[in-house]
Amino acid sequence: MKKQTLHVSLGLLAVLLLVLIPQYGFAAGDEVAAVLEGAPKPSRLDYPMIWGISGRTVVWSMAQMHLFLAAFVLSVPLFSLATEFMGTVTGDDRFDNMAHEFMKISMAAYSLTALVGGGLTLSLFLFYPQMMGYMLKVFRGQVLVYAALFGFESITLYIYYYSWDALRRGNRKWFHMSIGLTLNTIGLTLMFIANAWATFMMSPAGVDPATGAVTGTIWEVTRNPLWNPLNLHRFLANIAYGGAIVGGYAAYMFLAEKDPVKKAHYDWMGYTSNFIAILGFLPLPFAGYWLMAEIYAYSQQMGITAMGGILAWLFIIQAVLIGTIMMAANYYLWSGLMRTDRGAHYARYVKYIAVVIVGGFLVWVTPHTLLLTSQEIQQLGGTHHKLLGPLGIMPAKNTAVNLMLVFTFMSFQMFYRSSRIPTVSWAKAGNMFIVALYVIGCINIVGAGLYGYITPTVYKVGASVPQVVTTLTIIIGSVIIDVFRLRGSKPETVHWGRMSERSQYALFVLPVAFTWLMGLMGYIRSSLRTHWHVYTIMKDNSAEAYIPTIGQAGNTITAITLGFMAIMVFVFWLSRLGATRQDETEAPS
């Protein structure tokens, strides 16, 4: 026991040190600040032309690809550690094996992430030397801290992965998990630093607004208004994303395997990954609200550019994608009811949930796509459009999305309930209470939505807060009740592997839609800066300072996504290759 505490505290110490290191970096760079002059003002000719290549497209592709890979390799250790912990607590080796397998399939992606990151840096310096020069001035030594952390991250990652079997049991397991904790801490720190660069470009802080000369400390620059909202948003999105990708892997293995034992394993892995993806996904809209609210608070103009300007159309695509994700996830959960014998009992509710999900989806999408007359497109020209009003305000859409979240959760709840028979005396009463929670909650969500419609206030965001609170109350409330209600329950056999082939395709929709959606959101986030490298501080005078049309953006994002899919196929293939051993008899004679 003593040894164990020692290991844990050693791990914590390492974590603490790592958290502090950036602080040292921050302090050291500050003297340099005094001698800095303002932001450069490059003219069009200062942007290198290299063989007529579109610099922006190269940087865009590199950045997006790096982000996809980084999101994947950062999130896998996160839920790998959580799964490992589950395995230790429950003593169920299946968890531990799965956690190990999670890591295995992300290992090959890691070096590719670094490689593409290098490519991104190179292309940024090639095509935007002035902008990068300025960013380096602003962020000073932090870049070095980042590089150092990257080194630590790699070392820790390799130790975590390769020591898995050596540190598998007893106290050693705890040591192994503290390595995992260190790994994740470094990983998150890396992401937070990179986020600071991106958000500084959107909402600069710590620099003189007139000239761009650096006046603040690194910490002030880092802690710009949009930093934390983006940190949270990306953190959650990464989890959802990593889960979705691993789910895709499991689905593929499920389809490819013939052995029922392995099939069962991959079915279970697919289920767990899907669960992780949804877990990260459910709170994401709320993180999105926060980010949007902070954007409005930072600059109303930027907020309106996003929600009411030409980018408004993008949020319609976003709605379609999120709707697709929800429908796929739900379809998968419903198919999962086949796995238990009591599932049929719940299957009869599926059609009602389907109505709500599809209905919510339609509410979300229809009214806005009906507005496509050429006259309007012309009017939309530079700024905003009157008829887009409902979009900027969207009480109806908020209602729809909250209901969809609630019912997605219900699909999930049905499955885990179908696998357990409660034995506590108040099981019925508890159930009634949960039903009441759902009913009152839904009435509340719809009511708040209606209220949002009729209030004359401009920012109807106000009405969305009680909706969000209600959604969370339903979810958290019914989980708590169920935890107690199912205490000492009789487990029902879950026939892992008893799953239709078709259901697995839902697990492919998720990663594809997530990847594309992330690309789209990246395009929106960058476009908010309009023709500025650093908003209001440093203008983008390059020939490509315009915001491309949705179609162009969509094509670019699709191309990047295809590239990413190819990389993933390669990564998975590598991880399988490592496990394949050629038999002696197969050798050519």
Next chain:
Amino acid sequence: MTFLRVVLFSVAVLLVFTGFANVLPQIQSDPPKEEIIDTGSLDMAGMISLGESLFKGKGTCTLCHNGMGRAPDLLEMNLAETFPERLKDPRYKGVAAGKEGPKAIEEYIHESMVDPSAYVVAGFGKKGTNDTESPMPTINKPPVELNEIEINAVIAFLQDRAGIEPTVPLPSAEDVVVPDESSSEGPDVATTAEDAIDKFGCAACHDLFGSEADTGPPLAGIGKRMSRGDLMDAILYPNDTIAEGYEADIMPQDFAEQMSASELTLIVDYLLNLPE
């Protein structure tokens, strides 16, 4: 086989998303153009036109000042009443406090643009500031950055809407604004009248350069029929007045957004001097 099916399925899903992105309206948003305003030849009607196009374009004013209640709807409300009321409001402590008349209104509008928080219209302040802080950007600072002449043009436009004779000074030749060197002009801004007319395809509908097109009215000798300001109006807002015997909605409505002020001036100068 499984592999192929999975890949085909995923690509199909991707293509649906891509297709959807391509059927939505396609709008490219260009950075505002830095323009050389040919100020020597701008009369008050021209100022008002310029102000209107700045208000709806580069100034991004309509982003907030519209019918959605984010900011006072300057294009719809009765400005003739509103502005004098603002000056009399006891909460108003700005530069024009206690004054009245057109000049005071000019000062009020000017202040609204360069120091928005000096006076915040009740109910429109930033959340939680109790109407002491305006969400409106400072118009002569980034990201909007209108220069003094452009600000005057917007004021002229708003004064005109309020039914008063604009009191802002006309720009003189010395004021010619040269855009700072850093932002070289885009390669596609026309520099001669012929190029500009070519670029916007006027000759496809009007009988120019001997095109004999008759979709739009002949423009020969138009300088005798129209003033400079009216001509600008006819180009930027063709539907405001329709030439006799012709129909509305045929001439493009978006020249205000497409043209730089320098191109507009080139075209107008050229047309004014067209012989009959």
